[in-house]
Amino acid sequence: MAASRVFFIKSIFKISFTLVVLCAPSFSSIISVCKNCHGKNFEKRALGRSEIVRNMSKQEIINALERFKKSKSNSIMRGFASRLSDKQIEQIGKVIGK
């Protein structure tokens, strides 16, 4: 009896932990979508026309993303930037910027 209860409680913990991990968007999941266009290490010109983001400074990246986020134009980046919080934008700048 006791053993099966322990097993039950352990299972609940495992399931909750998995849910938390799956639901919280981790940094790598946030930027995984970017990699399709910007390259694995942000080393490519997205669609042949963006700057190479890894050569940009932290502040340049943050400014660009904030600008896309606020823009009213229908640019590709607006769609992606508008889904990022200011905190995530800051984090992207910090990690990817040089």
Ligand code: HEC
């Ligand atoms: C569908 C392709 C695509 C995806 C996905 C994408 N981008 Fe972009 N990105 C572009 C293009 C194209 C530009 C150039 C500006 C423009 O034409 O709108 C750009 C520009 C940028 C710039 C500014 C560089 C410049 O040229 O001034 C940054 C920073 C950036 N993207 C970051 C990101 C981040 C971070 C993500 C993921 C959240 C992302 N991008 C996802 C296509 C993409």
